[in-house]
Amino acid sequence: MRARRMSHAAPLSALLLLAIAADAAAEENPLLLAAAEDSVRWMEEVLVTARKRAELAQDVPISLSVFSGDELRQSGINRVGELALFAPGLSFEETYGRQLDRPVMRGMSTILSGTQIEQNMAFYIDGVFVAGAVSATTLDDVERVEVLRGPQNALFGRTALSGAVNFITHKPSKEFEGRIKATIATHDEYRANVMLSGPLVEERLLFRLNAGYYTYGGEYKNTVTNKTIGGEETKAVATQLQWQISENLSATAKVAYSEDDDEHPPIRLQDSSYNNCFLNTPDQYYCGKVKIFDEVALNTDAVDGGGLRRKTWRTSLMIDWDFDSSRLTSITSYNDEELWAGIDLDGTAINAINGFFQTVDINNFEDFSQEVRLTSPAEARLRWMVGGYYYDFTQDGENIKPQPGDKATDKTENYALFGQLQFDLSDVLTANAEMRAAKDKKSLIRADGVVFRENFTTLNPRLALEYKYRPEILLYATIAKGSKPGGFNSNASLPPELRSFDEERAWNYEAGLKGSWPERRLSYSLSAFYIDWTKQQLTSSFDNPNGRPIIYTQNAGETEVSGIEAELSVQPVDAFYLRANYALVNAEFERFDVAEQAALTGDPSVAGNKTPRAPKHMASLSGTYSVPLGGDWQGYVHGDLTYESKRFAQVHNLAHSGDKVIASLHGGVESGNVGIDLWVKNLFNDKYATSITRYRDFAGFNSFQAPRAFVITLPRGRQFGASATYRF
Template sequence: MTHSNLFRTASCASALLLGLGVAAPTLAQSTDETVRIKDEIIVTARKTEETLLDVPLSITAITAADIERSGLDSIADVALQTPGFSFRQGFGRAEGGANSRPAIRGMSNVLGSPNAGFFVDGIFVSDSITSYQLDNLERVEVIRGPQSALFGRNTFAGAVNFVTRDPGEEMQGRISAMAAEHDAYELTGYVNGPIKEGILYGEINARFNTFGGDYENADGGDNLGAQETTNVGGKLVFKPTDAFTARLNLGYSQVRDGGFAYGGLGSNNLNCFQPNVTGSFFGIDLSSNRSRGYFCGEIEVPDTLAFNDAELNDLGYEGIERDSFRSSLQMDWDLDNGYSLTSITAYNSSDNINIFDNALVSSTAPNFSIGKTSRNDFSQELRILSPRDKQFRWLAGGYYFEENDGEGFDAGGVYAPNGQSNRPRLFDSGDKVENIAVYGMVEYDATEDLTLSLEARYQEDTITATEEVLGAADSTTRPAFTDIREIKYDSFLPRVTARYSLNENTNIYGSIAKGNKPGGFNSVPPQSEFFNPQDFAEFTRDFATFEEESIWSYEVGVKGQDGTGRLNYNLSAYYIDWSDQQLTQSQPYTTASSGGRSGTTFPAVVNAGASEIFGFEAELFGSVDRFDYSLGYSYSNAELTDFYDENAEELFDTDGIASGQPGDVDGLNGQLAGNKLPQTPAHQINASGTYTIPISDTTDWFARADYNYESKRFVQVFNLSHTGDSHMLNLRTGIDRGNWSLSAFYNNVLGDNTPLVVTRLLDFNRPLLIPDPVRSFIFLPNRRFTFYRDFTISGPRKSQFGVRASYKF
């Protein structure tokens, strides 16, 4: 980000807030205390209730009032209002891959499990979070920095906890309807209150949301990006005595999406590091170097996008189909001596069908990747908490988690309405994750102003991987899985924090924490797919597994307020030492079915090396009379310090000879130390302002603006191509008459068209033969069959105008 762009962006955000706030001091002070003084919000980031001001962690808390007034709809919207948190839904709402890349403090991942974990009421969400509704929440807590000590696996960059709303003492409810451009409609509502006064309370909530898509489909079918979501949930709170409370939470979600808005760059548009073509072999280009070509500079969303809906629908599929069920039971006992005991039991399941159209252009014979997976998980947590009003306090707990993959099918291949390749081939999976942990926290008030705490977790991860065997097309038989493999990881994960109160309105804190992300198995293609045993042996040796990665994080910060709610602030700086980092290498291989004349690629997760990250975050929020505001900025310098990548060695190759081989003259060795981590921005700015004017004793008019800036994100570790900077501005205005409200909104006012995600692939329509020191291709020695480079690009939501009406009772 250049200095001029930074100044322009900061000026835009400042003008936005100032413009909304003009003349505000002459008006009466805001009556919305939840928005006005956020330090009064209670958070549970350390498994106990603490005020946002007192907890010695960097947390952004987004309340139900924030969600309603901003019109937040998904986790991606939450990220737009959170400094240091970037979440881009790359390919619609597909599970995994480009949609599992939450980046907190620059800690991005390309494949493998996410670096940040998602939770609902403290319960880990193992499937996709992209369709989870936000209108049944009390708040969202985004906790930055490693949370492994108390939250466990998959939280070594941070954690996002969705806290659901409890039913109240009085019967109440809300119904809301929305209509907007691009055939977008939503109907949502809830009702809650006492079922048996003083003992049993309940809530029922439901939401139906549909979006018709906003990109024209070059194939002539439905618009791209169409989505449909149905959510139904309920909560029972049983409180027979003041000392015991039980909460039963149930939820069901159904997703039915069409083809998503993505397209290919096209290998003909590559502009750097081109293959040096010296001839051809039966129409296949022969190159004297090993590069497959690349694109340098900013990648833009293609003018033409296509998803072959007609052919897909003919096979009986849509773009994405997901059914999820979530359930939990939390029981809390307040004991007579001030101790409390908590039990949380949860069971979740999901069935997911993901479909990718690999043609990337309109085609009468597209190649589809169609796959169904199923998963369920069970968890049990027990913890005891000592009295909180003592000088010495403690917490201890135990945790068990088990995740199982089950039945599925594979129906991919070139479109053939009556062909075997498109018919479901069933399989059964035995993939499994088992986690057993004990954890605890001790906290001590060393002085009246200084509090020290130590948290720690010891856990054992057991990861089981199996090879899924595909059945015959259309068969109802599910072959048993084979090749059961198992890895165990033991981890000790501590965190030390100190908090010092300068005065009643200002705290400074520091922390040192260790986080980890378990290793695991790559899904290496089975031996039957390989052209020769040597290739399979190499893949098994080099890519069958990847190891655990870990970080040490060091953070200092200051939190405070002016005591009136006009100004609240949260400032933090951090340094992260990251080792055995997991990144992806795209490995091509030659298939046996083609007799060695064509191939495909295998995305292998590998332990890339090491990185260092340093940065800082700043949040300001509060209320000046009738003007509520928040302003955030984050900077993250995420840099590789040791990463060898053989794809980089090939990309930059000039002589066709691998490093260290006889005759090598260019001396390239694929070392990328000093490059920035991909898929994460260095700079983020988020600014929100709500200006309210009373127009009668019972009615207010409000105007709100939400702005987000993210600097460019590199596509890969090579740092050659990037997405460019993004500027997202959403506006909203309306009237609020207590029990009903009417508002209009205009999203993406600036028409930002920055790609959400760009991923590196190969152009399977353009084969290429490159030098190879070991392999041969048919009659050609020392040649490897591969393809020219290509990229897939996912488009963002376009500008949209709409209206919403809500009624509370």
């Protein structure tokens, strides 16, 4: 252990002092307390299921953010990437449009390659794991979103190494209700959504139906075709049936279907002519903020038009059976996704060399999961949970261009047992222990019949001690282990020692404070953490002497992450509400040797460098001011300002995205059943790189040892729009 690892108690001591100071300030200001007592409690007590049981968010010893459906609507959040701007510690990249997600929680990034689709954090819809991309997931009928920071493997399972995001949808209502919403915006964006909910059989059988349509025309001109590029289209429908079989037994069935049909995404190759550093080396490189181009040059004919076509089915059945002393819950799910994706990167026709820059792939994902858990009552002094989990995932992938017939089948089976104990040591002190024992059976079948098989077994504990300094102030300290299974590199041209990689692990040490003061006119949370992350899975490039370079996954040495996260919500007067957050994340390699680093600098070590795709600073500020207009009508103005510091493209810490500052404004009127909202997003037309992918510039170089180049996914610019909602 290094010396700096021995001071984990210091953050908790500092948080305790903050709690005492805040409490003393309240006691010394009776006017504040009296004013609060005369007012209505402005902020509802939010229930979350972060530990698979309903609890108040302020009582959970986990660093988390909760966003209600109303908050998403107020800020005009329609996609996961927009949501991430308001969640401290979470960054989200859409690489090549909505084809590939690259989320980063607490600086724990990864760079996807091959047939591996696993990220370092996990996404769930109503507690069901989502494999593949979530960037096209509709948020129209979301009741709330829970963003959980730190390892969540103990209760949520595999791939929740750095955290988890759970989208909880609205449940069917006991009374008939409906909603119609329409949006029109610049760049030919149109959205429409219809929701119906109510009883089919009073008190026994309830339904909910949600259907939506979205289209976007794009904003960048493609100089090759002289047409606008980057259009997107989604059609989605979801339905629920909730059956109250008896007083103690209920079942909820959900079926959701969506189709995505996107044009080629707006990406641009920053070729080697822009390289400005290490020019005396064969690779060369680019240092500084990458270029943001006003137009693209893409040969979409070479990739059959490019873009993506995706069809997704998501189904689940949840059964709750209440007993006198416990609740039995069963969640069964089946999901299926068909994906066709085509990408051109340099605008040229396919040939032996630059064909590397055109790819067309077909991937089919299919997964089944079953979870069963037994939970004790929440009121007991000793609270417990035991459960079992099974997950079966299969991916069939085929490369159509540039190498037809390059197929692979990736299969994963996961078996797990998990449990939880919570014991009240006193009226103010509670001890928590969670554990998950899991086994992954992974296999990969290549097109030539070669089969890889490996088993990964792991134990992931989480221990927490929570102290209720006052009923409205919680202090906690946690130790948690997270892991993500290893896997395989399927390319037959790789040497044997590079054809597999190991499980990665992380130990997370954390102290936190949550509270409200006075009478919830102000709510706050603060956490400090340290992560010891080993065997980090990152991609590297193998220079194949017989063809194009091969991207493969390997285990890095060791990475250390430290940081703080803070959130504040305040309503000083009834008409004004303010929410602010900030995260400082310092993620540095402690030990990692990279061949390309040696080629550039003569030293293979990147120790001291930041992890790629991980901003050090993240912040957001949101405010709403509302005024009564007479009758049921109310007017409002809402503003958002978000900030992310630069993200490095790779472990060399040379090319980066630049800072991202996004401002948005909303203004409108609403009554009990009608709402009209006028808005502008990216008010100052900030230009930043949505994503940066390292490539080589083969155009004009008759060699696979061509200089470095970078593929830039271009951002959305300023956009004006209007939305109207009618409820009945």
